[in-house]
Amino acid sequence: xxxxxxxxxxxxxxxxxxxxxxxxxxxxxxxxxxxxxxxxxxxxxxxxxxxxxxxxxxxxxxxxxxxxxxxxxxxxxxxxxxxxxxxxxxxxxxxxxxxxxxxxxxxxxxxxxxxxxxxxxxxxxxxxxxxxxxxxxxxxxxxxxxxxxxxxxxxxxxxxxxxxxxxxxxxxxxxxxxxxxxxxxxxxxxxxxxxxxxxxxxxxxxxxxxxxxxxxxxxxxxxxxxxxxxxxxxxxxxxxxxxxxxxxxxxxxxxxxxxxxxxxxxxxxxxxxxxxxxxxxxxxxxxxxxxxxxxxxxxxxxx
Amino acid sequence: xxxxxxxxxxxxxxxxxxxxxxxxxxxxxxxxxxxxxxxxxxxxxxxxxxxxxxxxxxxxxxxxxxxxxxxxxxxxxxxxxxxxxxxxxxxxxxxxxxxxxxxxxxxxxxxxxxxxxxxxxxxxxxxxxxxxxxxxxxxxxxxxxxxxxxxxxxxxxxxxxxxxxxxxxxxxxxxxxxxxxxxxxxxxxxxxxxxxxxxxxxxxxxxxxxxxxxxxxxxxxxxxxxxxxxxxxxxxxxxxxxxxxxxxxxx
Numbered sequence: 001x002x003x004x005x006x007x008x009x010x011x012x013x014x015x016x017x018x019x020x021x022x023x024x025x026x027x028x029x030x031x032x033x034x035x036x037x038x039x040x041x042x043x044x045x046x047x048x049x050x051x052x053x054x055x056x057x058x059x060x061x062x063x064x065x066x067x068x069x070x071x072x073x074x075x076x077x078x079x080x081x082x083x084x085x086x087x088x089x090x091x092x093x094x095x096x097x098x099x100x101x102x103x104x105x106x107x108x109x110x111x112x113x114x115x116x117x118x119x120x121x122x123x124x125x126x127x128x129x130x131x132x133x134x135x136x137x138x139x140x141x142x143x144x145x146x147x148x149x150x151x152x153x154x155x156x157x158x159x160x161x162x163x164x165x166x167x168x169x170x171x172x173x174x175x176x177x178x179x180x181x182x183x184x185x186x187x188x189x190x191x192x193x194x195x196x197x198x199x200x201x202x203x204x205x206x207x208x209x210x211x212x213x214x215x216x217x218x219x220x221x222x223x224x225x226x227x228x229x230x231x232x233x234x235x236x237x238x239x240x241x242x243x244x245x246x247x248x249x250x251x252x253x254x255x256x257x258x259x260x261x262x263x264x265x266x267x268x269x270x271x272x273x274x275x276x277x278x279x280x281x282x283x284x285x286x287x288x289x290x291x292x293x294x295x296x297x298x299x300x301x302x303x
Numbered sequence: 304x305x306x307x308x309x310x311x312x313x314x315x316x317x318x319x320x321x322x323x324x325x326x327x328x329x330x331x332x333x334x335x336x337x338x339x340x341x342x343x344x345x346x347x348x349x350x351x352x353x354x355x356x357x358x359x360x361x362x363x364x365x366x367x368x369x370x371x372x373x374x375x376x377x378x379x380x381x382x383x384x385x386x387x388x389x390x391x392x393x394x395x396x397x398x399x400x401x402x403x404x405x406x407x408x409x410x411x412x413x414x415x416x417x418x419x420x421x422x423x424x425x426x427x428x429x430x431x432x433x434x435x436x437x438x439x440x441x442x443x444x445x446x447x448x449x450x451x452x453x454x455x456x457x458x459x460x461x462x463x464x465x466x467x468x469x470x471x472x473x474x475x476x477x478x479x480x481x482x483x484x485x486x487x488x489x490x491x492x493x494x495x496x497x498x499x500x501x502x503x504x505x506x507x508x509x510x511x512x513x514x515x516x517x518x519x520x521x522x523x524x525x526x527x528x529x530x531x532x533x534x535x536x537x538x539x540x541x542x543x544x545x546x547x548x549x550x551x552x553x554x
Contacts, residue, residue, distance in 0.1 A: 015440075020433070213430075214399075216407075216434055217406045
């Protein structure tokens, strides 16, 4: 089909759609309800999307960061401490999968304990264990093998590979991500339900029009199309505005430096900012399907 | 679309027997139709057969079932018993969409006209074209001709509620013939108009019959039937006591 013939066909199709739209009178309250429902649901969907994506990022970050690090705690009498630390560092230097092993300085240990014990801690006077921070290679190391070697050569050393507290954190983040997607699904279902009700109300309000259209030879698909098109467009507009408002609200969340902990990540990042663009077309698709199913169900009932 | 297309004029109708071989098949055929409302029979064992090009009046007292017969003809009602065939197809076996398509071949003038009040007179008349996916603008000349034919050229842009009873009936007639149907059913088309307008509407229906359209008019107005005598060879079907009988071979 050439461009010269496609354009008149498109225009003719548009004119046909416009005529079909005129035949079914607009019912004000259902139009408002559909537009508002789509606006509110799209607004909420943007937040659910942000939550799901942020939780996903958080899980990935925790997983990656914690999986690449481990700590060895060396507890020994003061006269044996240096010997044991040296033994541990020697073991680590020959253990495959360890990229770097670094003994934390007393200043760093003081900084770690400061939130609990205050900044003026006399560490020298306390029998504190020494900490060795390990950074793994991407391939990782054999934790059980290392533990066995430590038991044999440095009995006061204990390996902590963070598995105990890393796993619940990652699981929590994963669940949060699932909750975000579930919320999106529920929002879609709620929107479908509202639009179905609005479409049914519009069809009921236009029962007389439908009867006349049938008497002059309109097929069900033609009648349904007039309603489906109208509701789909309303949902698209409402969801477009709701998405804009939602993205604006997410963008207005405090930046990372100003807020703490988890909430700092509840925003879009990088290409994720494009994800809300999918909300209006999805809302239109939901409206299309909901109205189409409702229209054919009502038309079957009033046959 | 053309309402001026000549067609063979035939007057061959019967109230009971199916057409014999060699004759054109009937456009409408009722076989042993019984129809009940709320368990009470309104029509009982009614059989009719309308040949193409025929002109029939359907008469009887109010509530006798004239409108019911018409509604059975275009598939708005399903009979309690018996079969209705239109254009050789049994309505009971057709889907809703097929019945809708079939209605494009039948023009109906409803007693209450059944307009869409939010559309103009022209848009209402063009409605069958619109639902058939045709462009009324492409048929603007024929639409104007049609409006002039029914004498509504000056009311083209008006809304139906602003029309008088006679104007509404004529607009309904224009809508009924816009698709150049093979058959026209009219339910009390002169019920709300004065005698002069009744004669004018009758003249339009007679003209359509001369163009080959099959006409069935439900009316309780015997004066109208008498007035048709000099113009057309029509048969009169009478409903009374749940039965339908041929009231006379001629007027």
